[in-house]
Amino acid sequence: MTDHLRYCGPVELADAYRLCRRIAAEHGRTYFLATRLLSTERRPAVHALYAFARMVDDIVDDGAAQARLLAAQIDSIEARLRAAIASADPITAAPVQTAEHHRHSAILLALTDTIRQYHIAPEHFWTFLDSMRMDIPGMPQFRDRYADMAELNRYMRGSAAAIGLQLLPVLGTVVPVAEAEPAAAALGNAFQLTNFLRDVGEDLDRGRIYLPADALAAFGVDAELLRHCRRTGSTDRRVRRALAHLIAVNRALYRTATPGIDLLQPRVRPAIRTAANLYAAILDRIEDCDFAVFEQRAIVPVHRRLRVAAGAYLIGR
Template sequence: MTEVESAAGIAPDAELAAAYRVCREIAAAHGRTYFLATRLLYAPRRPAVHALYAFARIVDDIVDHPTLDAEHGPAGELDMVEKQLRVVLEQGVPAASGPAERTRVLIALADTIHRYDIAPQHFWTFLDSMRMDVPGTAHFHARYTTMTELRAYMRGSAAAIGLQLLPVLGTVVPVVEAEPAAAALGEAFQLTNFLRDIAEDLDRGRIYLPADELAAFGVDADLLAHCRRTGQTDHRVRRALAHLIAINRDLYRVADPGIDLLDPRVRPAIRTAGTLYSGILERIEDFDYAVFARRAVVPQHRRLRVAAAEFTTAALRRS
């Protein structure tokens, strides 16, 4: 973003530009697939997408990587983030407390919310789901019994992200008509993360796969812990993962028609993100479900090839 005019007087232009730069740096450092897909977006929209990503990232870090010197603990930090965001949205002035990076992210986020008329409720829903990850809070969950229960969590952790993005991306229909597909795509991305990161989540004492779906294949928490210790995927777990990958692909299929409801200029970026993220499922299968021994990652050359193909196709359609 070379020139920024502050929406709703959130911050002076120079300060706002600096805030968006911080968001871009966070997206580039932590969201490789996400950042690559963003490069295909219509340039004026990229800063807003970076702001949304950066906010989600700092909240994730509060939950997943709490610091010993945090004054309020993860739950208190989430409450502080919500309070700071509410203040900057309502008063146009960021709160002075909190880390400088966080303050800048919130400045950019509040500007994005005002600029694109994003419903603030999507951010409160997101934060409520993040509280479900924090031990000691009223809604903490380390396990999920059913897919319905897990999807209630994903409503905030994933579907809300898709709904935040939708006004930024733009649609060729009323936004409300595109919301179900956008929510489904967010859930599809999240479930892919859960399948890829099962070992890391076990290390944090969490299982983000529905217990009843796992039990149908003879899998329980003890078996998953054994697989983690040995680095070997039991045949029962392999079958359960294959089943859950099929469910995940159904979510991508539900979401896919929604891409045609978006502004034509952003469709290549979203198709790229969908193709690359669903490609993680293929990598899990290619490695014979060895999710306890290695992390499934789409190779850089494939990410670049998919992005280039989408960019070329879009260019040909416009010519």
């Protein structure tokens, strides 16, 4: 048996959910803190949704792999998930497999259980996977630049809005789900745009710009100027103005989305309000650091995260 293969026993559902929780705790600090305000029975499902998105994102971001291999992995994951949803049988895996395949099997098992338990529409996952294919060089859908917000919104429909729509049945609503969907999608987009503003430098290192070119150009900013800022670790005044504009656009998205929090079940509102406030606070940090996104990552301090979480809990009681 080769070193990268090992014997793995059957994937147990409880172990699968525990793995998803560890992934959420390790990689999604803001997200994980918000889930602590959810009831204990809802947390595993939210962790499973996060772990699945993280798993796919990690595959797409594997710069060492060839594009065709990345695409094949995404296709395989979609095929396995489709088969699991269509079948009454749980996800299974061959007894001898790679550790990575076993990990994927566990995440898919927890995800499939979550989809069935909360009756989540499967098309939200196919939309998500289609957007992830847009990040794989060599794929017909690949994009590393976006001409305007309309183009970026088409990407975010799968990468962000679909995540909000996946979560909605888990969180529960006090109105028909369809009535709460626009706000949930808007909040997903708001979170995603915040990530794009925070991670401009890291995305440039991967050859990507997830900010609308026309909005940047209005302030005299192009790809070369952004690369110059990354190389020098400084933020040109033109870039500052462009980022300030896009932060205003981002805050408008939060204003559109946050009234939808009151359409959710009362018990979950503090958690979602916490997530929205903490993500919006990243924009404050970017401004406080004078838009120094090319030399450091804007992170909300732990003490502020805890204060915001406590405040959201008291408001939501």
